[in-house]
Amino acid sequence: MRRKSLKAFKDKVRSKTRRTEGKSLRQVIASLNPMLKGWFGYFRHAYWTTFRPLDGFIRRRLRAMLRRQEKRPGQGRGLSDQRRWPNTFFAASGLFTLADAWRQASQSR
Template structure:
């Protein structure tokens, strides 16, 4: 799903990833709500690894520099679906 050697623009990858994340959320929304932050973090770490590879930056892991360069707000601007925010919105009284 998020192989680090995946090709294509990050916008295309996010667009491809969002339907899968929405499907997982809809399937598991009543069972595993405590895991959403961890899953969101994992997805963002994998996307940062893809961005590092696209920029030809070598390294063994995600550094603080990569986190500062591609913040959570950056991924929100790209339209990345986050399970934690979806859960908060789903639990909000109408």
């Protein structure tokens, strides 16, 4: 996968997860999921180690947004934020995860 493609993907995620837009987590996830599914459909044959860091990047952006909604400073990188909003929290909220999708796609081959 090209660096240019990864940069474009991250820029799109950044534009949808701005901390100052005032959207709820549900709205942000609803706008992210179609993009994530389409991107995964195109790049599903990429090497598997590509997807976990991207999932982490997306969740970090969402944690930063949730911190801002609670009027707390920071970027959502701390361990306390990961305990407050674990990965299962985002999965329960309906966030499409690229690593899980790759795992399911590789098992169905």
